[in-house]
Amino acid sequence: MRIIKETGGPETARVLDQAWSAPETFALLPTKTSLTAEWVEQALGAIPLELQSGHFCLFTSGTTGDPKMVVGERRRSEKLACVLHAVQDSEPVKETIGTLPLSYCFAFVNQWLWSRVSQRKMIHTHGLGRPDLLLDVLAQAQQAMLCLVGAQVPTLMEHCAGRCFPGIIRIHFAGGRFPQERLLDLARVFPSAEIFNNYGCAEAMPRLTIRRAGEAEVATNIGRPIPGVELATDDSFALVFRSSYRAVAQLENGVFRRITEEEWVPTGDLGHRLPTGDWELQGRANEVFKRYGEKIAIPQILTMVNRQWRGSALLYRETDAMGEEGVVLVLSPGPTESHVRALLQAFRKEQPRSHWPLRIESVAAIPTLPNGKPDGKALRQSPGLQVHWRQRI
């Protein structure tokens, strides 16, 4: 099986183009990865003969840090790229600007494969790793589409301060929290852009739902399933899906298994259907828990924090001295005393004490995974972590 190691930029795209046209199944490995060569070799070795042509493999370490491999069928993903073209109203888009690694399913399908299928240009950048180059590309963009993860927004807005890029006409967000609270800032910088909240997961390869930013007022509203996708919840509100474009197999925790047509596949999120027909996320299954008998949903706390704080904000779980699970709020960059005060006042006003963070901490920069999402594991060991406030409990 062919293994393509992502090197970044047009070279990877050229190699991918060749690999996509060849019958042999290929695997695309991220540039930066915690996956060992042995793990990858074992994972690829588990792929049965019938999947060794016409497919492709992507890898994710996810925010949980547990490595996973998903196997996609090229034909299905091409079909998805066509569906995305329609539902994302991409006909006017002439080019797409890459800021994320191509080995990340969102960028792979929504940008690289879409550009191939729709015969549009893809412009490769080093993303926020080289903001000067990215700003040049944004300035020269003409009817371009940008794909971002929400965690990139605070840094992007800092670099874009006072600038305006009318050549961007579509911005797609996926992979983590939708930056609903920053829509006005985004509209100032990208005045011609229509913004979309896309929801999915690697097993969905990757898209499940979409909504235009203006169609709801809360970040957790993920809109409606795209054609070919069904969503449902089980008794414990775990969000599950069936999709014509889903991955055909996955390897997780050392177990390789086929994903069948009929099965409802867990997304790892909790959610529910609103009376309007839209779906709303309640958080990752591990982001909703009880504390002193009260239900804590991390996304809801983050929504409140993001109304007060323009930088990056993250919550991680920790057990307090009473043995109850709580959350620690990490801000970046470091807040002033008045920022902390304002946040605490917001907690006092809007949340019961059980929802208050155990601590408010800050780091100079939130560590990220190669796909731009926050790296929760590295965060706890970040050097220079400062504590600004703590609950005495």
Add this chain to the structure above:
Amino acid sequence: MTNLEKLKSLIVDVFLIDPSEFRLDLRREDVDTWDSLGVVSIGVGIEETFGYHPTPDEARALRGVQDIVTLLTSKGIAFHE
């Protein structure tokens, strides 16, 4: 910092009230955040700040700032500086 200033700082920090709201006759019913978890927090805070660990019964019996002053005074912590 006097003990009264320390107590003010503790009350502001634990109940997230504005410093201007602090007064000696502040009662538990005046502070919406002085709930059951707040009782635990003020107990921990008193121990951290003044070195005296109130029993759960003592912490529950605190009906206001003046009760804290009375409790700590009875343990030899002076508030008349």
